[in-house]
Amino acid sequence: MTARILAFAGSARRDSLNKKLARAAHAGAKAAGAEATFVDLEDYPMPIYHGDLEVASGMPQMARELRALLLAHDGLLIASPENNSSISALLKNTIDWLSRDVGDGKGSNSGLAPWRGKVAGMLAASPGAFGGVRHLPHLRQVLAGLGVTVVGAQVAVPKAHEAFAADGSLADERVARQVRSLAEAVAGLAAKLRA
């Protein structure tokens, strides 16, 4: 059975290194035979989570749309920057909104529904020497708490401002292989779980 994989980055910046990395992972998932979708969080702007706002107006429309997209996929490839040794505010805020119940909170309306039983692969890119690797255990914990199976392999790209060719491809074949292999692992496990 074909896995449906959603790839996105935890940065909305136009020239985001992590968007480039997420696109490389998206291409890897396609090459592995998955139905893969890339989404740009820039297209899903949402306010910082606020309980009063949620009570007054429910889940923001953009969060609902992204939630629907997550529900329609079996696996995730998330490439994200590290901010102060942890998860980017954009990624955490997106996860926070998308982990909230909607409607009666039952079945597919549950806050866990977009996450539970999904498979994820984590990637990080940073101009720094550690490639954002320090935030990946934090992200792994957050995703695991939502019922996501995060595959063991992960990819961190240091000196990422030098890692991509002009066409957006990864210049270093070793890193490109790691990204393909991670995408393949996520697509393979997601397909098995879907079957």
Ligand SMILES: Cc1cc2nc3c(=O)[nH]c(=O)nc-3n(C[C@H](O)[C@H](O)[C@H](O)COP(=O)(O)O)c2cc1C
């Ligand atoms: C507030 C802030 C904190 C940051 N903290 C870290 C950090 O802890 N580790 C790191 O490797 N890079 C850190 N950076 C640098 C980002 O990794 C870098 O700006 C990266 O290019 C952002 O990702 P993007 O290119 O996908 O937008 C930080 C940047 C900002 C703005």
